Structure formats: structure tokens, C-alpha cells
Amino acid sequence: MCAVPIGPQHSHLADIQDHRLLCTCRSCYLLFTDGGASHGHYRSVPDRYRANAGFALSAAQWDAMGIPVNLAFLFYQSDQGRYVAFYPSPGGATESLLDLTAWNEVVAGDPQLQELLPDVEAVLLRRLDGGFECHLVPIDACYELVGIVRQYWEGFAGGEDVWRRIDEFFAGVQERGRG
Template identity: 45%
Template sequence: MTAGLRRYLTAPAPPAVTAQAAQERCELCAAAIPADHDHLADLSSRSLPCVCRPCYLLFVPADSSPGAVAQQEPGPRRFAAVPREHVALPDFPLSDLDWAALDVPVRLTFVFVDSALGRPVALYPSPAGATESQLPPEAWAKVLARHPYTAQLPPDVLALLLHRGPDGPEAYAVPVDACYRLVGLVRRHWRGFDGGEQAWAAIGGWLAQVRANAQPPVPDHAATSVGAARG
């Protein structure tokens, strides 16, 4: 696990330690990077290295079509650029009965296609970290196929986020690093059996940020290009 992913899943460091580690470094070239930086998906380890903008752009596809990959040296692809766009999917077909059939014990889950495994992986946040759904991958593949956007999600970097709120289920396409940020919040703040006020406040704040960032799908495209990541 890289430092980039580990920081989502561990408790915050004491102030003195945080001050010393404030200047983060690109995990590819060691250049200094700001707090708000880009990530890559390391396909060999399912980790999220923190990278500088020049290194990130090496793995952004020039092709704007859904699922495009960056041009790299021949051989297995190791890295993929994680985009920053959040997409609202208000017409995603998911009823309360559908949600019950997914058998997810919490209100939030996210599913993405893991190219190394060749199948969808569905995870949900828990006090122990990211927990994988026991529902067969075939069932999650059918969920992704329900909407033209999620049917062509780029693997490894974008996930379908499903949330069962008081007004019914809602769906978004979000970057995988945002999903792991949620996992880290739950692990950090959860207390007791029901999580406690602090945990639910953190989850609510995270969801509010997702909603604020979410845009409608780009017309005539099933999935936005990772090349459109925010600068």
C-alpha cells in the first residue's frame, strides 16, 4: 500500500508529525506536490500513488472516447490516471427492492471494474476498512450494465457510487480515490455499534461534496474521458 492510499485509511498524525510531513512528494519522480494533487491507479497493487501534474499527464489518454488509455511502451499497463470529474446519474434504475437484493449491510457502496481481475469489484466502507461485497461479480456486472454511462466506465479509475438515503437510492460516477477517502473517514471516525455523530457528520459532509461536484453526463458519451481531469 502506498503512502497515498495509506493516508486515507489511518488516523491523523499528531500536529508535530503532520507539520514535518506537510510537503508531500510525487511517488514517481519525488517532486514536491501540493495538498490538492492528482493520483494514479497502480493496476498491479490496487494502490493510488500521489503524483505531480507532469507525471500524471503521462498516463492521460489523448483519445477522448470512453475507456481510452494513454499511449505507453509495449507490455502490460501498470498505471492509469484517476480523473477528478464527478457525474450525477439521477436516472439510474435502482429501486428499494433492487437495493435490498444487493444485500449491502450499509447505506453506501461503490463498484468498479478491476482490470487485473477482469471483473467488477464492489466495496463498502466499514470500521475495518474497505469490505468487499459477497454478491457474485456477475450480479454487479448487471448493475453496471443498467445505465449507458456505467456500462462503459473506464476500468480501475471510476466507480459507480450507490447511496440509499431517506429519499431513496441515488447514484454517481466518482473517482476511485474519492471512494477510498470515504473509507478512510469511516475507519477514522466510527465509534461503537452505530458509528456515532462524528462518523455520520463526516459521511454527510463527504456526500455533500460529491453532490456539489457532480455534473450531468456529457451528451453522446457513455463515460467522460479521464483526459478531462481538472487542472
């Protein structure tokens, strides 16, 4: 964003128009926290993590989203005026065709999902035996997960190493959601 050097721990801005994340220094980050400074071009990615214990999704609704792995994230993309769904794959974040009807029904019945900020916060889902783990997270956390999958996935099923790292990632997300 600017020429100030930043460390490995830093904030991010979402570029709403170009659909990408920018690494920022703290001053730049604070410029865009209200979303108004750039007429909506940039928005600071907030730092709040929340567990969504009341989340309900049926196996049929999940299947309708066409996600081939047990991980996904969804967020409201304001310039498209709709939710988009992505899943991590060895090739990076892959967009899925989303059955909007099914997902909009899920959102309509879940007050916590309705509090999600467009473009910068996401619903992170992990399918488990008999249900779903659901977290409301900053969008950059989803791309951290994408990075783990991209870097460590091996073969068809990913291999032990990547799933251990994914478990660690979700344990960290859970911890932050409690804090």
C-alpha cells in the first residue's frame, strides 16, 4: 500500500474492485477502517473471530454448493451483490458454483451470519462426521488456510502432514473465537 516496511505480522486491506488483499502498515490500515475513505475501493480486514455454535446446514444443502473437499469459505461480495463460495485446493482458492437459494435460506435463519461484514469477513466451514464446524473469521484467515493447502497438499487426499496443519489451523481459529 505504501513504502513503509512491515513485519511478518501485519494487517490487510481488501481491494474490493480488484478482488485481492494488500499487506498494509498500521497507518494505512486505520485509514480504511470505516470503509468510506476510498469510496469503497479499499476496506480494512477486521480482526474478530467468532464461533457460530448455532450454525445449521444439512448434508443436502452442502451438496448443493458443489464443494469437493470438506473445507469451504463463503463471503458476501458487494460488487457482485451476492455470496460467493470458495474452497482451498492445491491450485489455490477455487470458486464453487453456489446454490444461492439454499445458502440464502441458511443466512436468513442465522442472525450471526447476518452480522458478517461484506468482502472482509467470511464464513469458514469444515465438514466433520455428523455436522459442520462454523467460524466467522477475517477473510485473510481463509487465505492463510488456502496457503497451507497449497503448500503442503500431496497426492489425492492431501496426506497426513497437511491435515495435521489444517487441524492446528482450526485449533487456532477456535482459540481466537473464545478470546
